[in-house]
Amino acid sequence: MNRRESIWENLDWITVLIYLVLVLTGWLTIHAAIFESGSDMSPFDPDLRSGKQLIWIGISMVFFIFIMVIDYKVFLTFSVPIYIITVSLLLIVLILGTEVSGSRSWFALGGIKIQPSEFTKYATALILGRFFNQLNFDIKKPKNFLKVAMLIALPFGLIILQGDTGSALVFIAFTLVFFREGLSAIFIIVGVVSFVLFIGTLLLGLNSMLGILAGLLVLGILISLKNRKRLLILGVSVAAAAAMVFSVDFVFSNVLKPHQQNRIQVFLNPNADPTGAGWQVTQSKIAIGSGGFWGKGYLKGTQTKFDFIPDQSTDNIFCTIGEELGFIGSFFLIICFTLLLIRIVMIAERQRTLFARVFGYSVFSLILFHYSVNIGMTIGLFPVVGIPLPFYSYGGSALISFSLLLFTLLKLDAHRMQVLGRFN
Numbered sequence: 001m002n003r004r005e006s007i008w009e010n011l012d013w014i015t016v017l018i019y020l021v022l023v024l025t026g027w028l029t030i031h032a033a034i035f036e037s038g039s040d041m042s043p044f045d046p047d048l049r050s051g052k053q054l055i056w057i058g059i060s061m062v063f064f065i066f067i068m069v070i071d072y073k074v075f076l077t078f079s080v081p082i083y084i085i086t087v088s089l090l091l092i093v094l095i096l097g098t099e100v101s102g103s104r105s106w107f108a109l110g111g112i113k114i115q116p117s118e119f120t121k122y123a124t125a126l127i128l129g130r131f132f133n134q135l136n137f138d139i140k141k142p143k144n145f146l147k148v149a150m151l152i153a154l155p156f157g158l159i160i161l162q163g164d165t166g167s168a169l170v171f172i173a174f175t176l177v178f179f180r181e182g183l184s185a186i187f188i189i190v191g192v193v194s195f196v197l198f199i200g201t202l203l204l205g206l207n208s209m210l211g212i213l214a215g216l217l218v219l220g221i222l223i224s225l226k227n228r229k230r231l232l233i234l235g236v237s238v239a240a241a242a243a244m245v246f247s248v249d250f251v252f253s254n255v256l257k258p259h260q261q262n263r264i265q266v267f268l269n270p271n272a273d274p275t276g277a278g279w280q281v282t283q284s285k286i287a288i289g290s291g292g293f294w295g296k297g298y299l300k301g302t303q304t305k306f307d308f309i310p311d312q313s314t315d316n317i318f319c320t321i322g323e324e325l326g327f328i329g330s331f332f333l334i335i336c337f338t339l340l341l342i343r344i345v346m347i348a349e350r351q352r353t354l355f356a357r358v359f360g361y362s363v364f365s366l367i368l369f370h371y372s373v374n375i376g377m378t379i380g381l382f383p384v385v386g387i388p389l390p391f392y393s394y395g396g397s398a399l400i401s402f403s404l405l406l407f408t409l410l411k412l413d414a415h416r417m418q419v420l421g422r423f424n
Contacts, residue, residue, distance in 0.1 A: 007068055010414040015343045019391065019406060022336055023060070023399070026317070026392035027053050028298075033313035033320045033394075035299050049313050049394045056396040060403040067407045072415040075408055076133070076355050079126035083151070086123040089116035090158040101386070103164040117167045118401035120155045124174060125362035125405060127151055132181060133355035139183050148178070165260060166385035173369035177361045181354075197241055201248040203268055209245045213238055267383040280316070283308045284378040288322030288330070295326030313394040315386050318378045333392075337371050344406075347413045356412040363405045366390075 031043035031050035043050040089107075093116055098108040107114045131137065131148055139145055152174050159168040179188065201209045217238045224230035252261060266281055287303035296302070301323040303309055309316050321329050341364060348360025367390050374389040376382035388398045 022391040083123040083127040086120040105162040115397040118397040129355040129359040132358040173365040176365040287319040291326035
């Protein structure tokens with residue numbers, strides 16, 4: 001590679017700049033979330049979460065340099081071993097892991113906690129890219145669809161066994177990649193309809209939902225009376241929907257855990273228990289709303305300082321932004337993430353290999369899911385689940401995992417002019 005083709009000259013520096021803005025403002029926000037009024041707490045103190053996060057940022061930058069200098073073909077070559085290792089760690093953590101907040105999903109190594117599920121996202125993105133990169137791979141073929149679906153289902157199931165439903169749900173985001181690569185939109189329709197039936201049954205009750213389905217069936221029969229094929233499709237669809245409706249009560253009462261049931265009930269009726277199950281969402285809304293347009297000022301949040309909001313430096317860090325920096329700060333954060341997601345799509349679309357493109361859309365899907373759900377749950381748009389805000393929330397495992405995803409994509413993009421079509 002000559003000087004003009006230097007990795008550093010081909011690097012997407014706009015994306016690097018957005019990344020740095022996010023991690024550094026995230027570090028300052030973590031400090032704001034833990035800061036105690038009247039104290040001399042320093043964001044550089046290694047005994048505090050802000051100081052520890054700064055160390056994780058430094059480690060992430062070491063990974064950045066390492067990824068930039070190694071051969072870009074390493075990621076495809078070692079995708080299978082990396083996937084096997086991370087999935088094996090998911091198994092081991094079930095036996096030897098430390099339980100945190102009801103989830104056995106952490107390895108405790110001295111004073112450091114490592115969450116293997118975060119790194120499995122990176123490994124899954126790599127292995128999906130490898131499978132799609134195979135010659136004549138067509139996601140529309142049932143055999144191929146089942147192969148890649150199992151690659152997602154395996155870590156999903158193991159993380160569910162750990163009791164970490166939030167982290168498990170993130171793996172559903174990978175299915176967005178399938179649709180980019182040609183999977184029929186009928187699967188999206190089925191998923192949306194299933195969600196609507198589930199929520200509708202919880203809100204309206206079993207009898208009301210069955211009544212609605214019966215009405216739709218009669219209407220459909222009248223419209224399609226002379227078309228036997230449509231009648232058959234209609235009958236099968238309504239029967240499947242009815243089965244789904246009948247299963248809702250069983251799933252809600254016997255599959256979901258009590259705290260998950262409470263979160264869904266609060267989502268459906270936020271004012272039902274404002275001092276109990278709805279406390280977190282209620283206080284989150286108060287904190288964000290109290291910030292107004294300009295915010296109360298950096299390090300001057302009251303909801304944050306008096307611990308009204310749990311996990312305020314991790315899952316609920318957006319509340320600190322809303323309270324202390326107001327609408328302006330929240331809008332700035334949303335713009336940064338929007339620009340980052342747009343850049344990732346642009347990078348993914350200009351790749352010359354299926355491996356790089358699929359990996360790029362995996363990165364996009366994961367960040368989009370985390371960003372949307374994390375902010376959405378703080379303002380009551382989604383049920384409360386324990387997932388961090390990428391590059392912002394406190395936590396070494398999450399920060400390094402997302403950094404690896406983004407750095408690897410930037411590395412593949414910097415070398416895109418060196419490859420033609422698939423590479424093996």
